Amino acid sequence: MEPFVVDQDSPLSAWGQIQRDLQRRIELTEFRPGTRLPSENDLASHYGVSRMTVRRAIEALIADGYLRSRRGSGTFVTEGIRRFDVDLLRPWREQLLATGHVARSRLTEYSAKGQVADELLDLVKHDEPQRFGFGLHIQEVDGLAIALTESWLPANTRAIVSQKPSSALVSATGSIRISHASRHQSALLQSPSDVPLLEVTTCSRLRATGELVELARTSWVASRVRINYGRTLTIGQIDMSELLSKT
Template identity: 35%
Template sequence: MIDKNSPIPIYYQLEEKIKTQIDQGELQPGDMLPSEREYASQYAISRMTVRQAITKLVNDGYVYRKKGTGTFVSAKKIDQPLQGLTSFTEDMKARGMVATNRLIHFKVISPPLSVTKALNIDSSTPVYEIQRVRLADGLPMALETTYISKHLIPNITEKLLEQSLYDYVENSLGKEIGEGTQIIESSTVNQNEITHLNVKKGSPVLLIERHTYLKDGTPLELVKSSYRADRYRFMINMQR
């Protein structure tokens, strides 16, 4: 079950194995896992390696430890919120919908103050301003404006915008996306949103402002979105 000669790390093999057992119900919520020493002797590996696997499962909320007692499978949650930072395309896919775009404008601008602060650049740095209607299964879901420094990604084309930008940054440019900070507010639609989202005056929208950073802390993008409140809700999981 564990291949010591595989290039896949042992701790990762064990982690996936236990995760599968939980997903398939072999290990039920509340069940105690074999002890760390049992895993170690069963697979003839070190206990520290077992701990490395289990620590990741603890961090991901699959199991929890009780000092002096054992490690147990956590109870399943009703709704499984999205894990981690995702693009609109990835988010919709996770919800079982297909994401498409309608480009409203795509230009290079001299950034206003709010954008220079967010991207940590000065006002002489050219910035892409990309405004799109984001659709899910063909219906307008959000109006989104993205700001990215042209120096960071010199070759954005309209063609490129049809794919996932995160995918391009990570797999074609080889830059690693680290984290994102999101500010979530409630508001009612403005005239621009009424037009593009096809809703009535006074309708509520969820405003999400996202600041995305690369692993080294460089700001990647600033995204301001207005989501239709009747079609979208945001779900997150937080650890105490």
């Protein structure tokens, strides 16, 4: 194995850095499907960390489908890695169902008097309802949890939906940031704690009236999904001026 130095000043934990390096090696087929990984002791010596740190990295890779453990035999690279493509511009379940997967959203927590997270309050206008229903959903594909979604529905959403046709247009705006799973999130996702998440916050409003329909925050497990997107622009809008000046 080529050398890899764990950066003690990195915001990413030591086990997270090792997980990322091992994942890279697997994806580049340095460790081919079906082959056995070096022992935990050998990996600990290679990376200059404790065996427990290596074990956390391996557990994360097992949870993400890169590795499998055989008692008494060791840890092996799997034949197929489970990572799902998700286009944020389209309903995710619709996409995955169309490609033959079993995709579902499972409600695990509900409150009729939920509190909007403080960091999302600026998305709610002062004259809008302050009472919200709250739900926490586990998003699963083929039995694997790929995300958690927190949803806040204004008290009048039911009335809005019942009065509008299903074809009524909704405008959704949002933002993306990187976060790390809390202990509670990790338990629901069946992943090691502190795994990287792609946190997508969305505010959905009726296009015709601007009425708030839903606030949502979906935390995707970064190693279990690949986010896709598409856009249309002119050739002049592509920022390649510096590269062109060199050719």
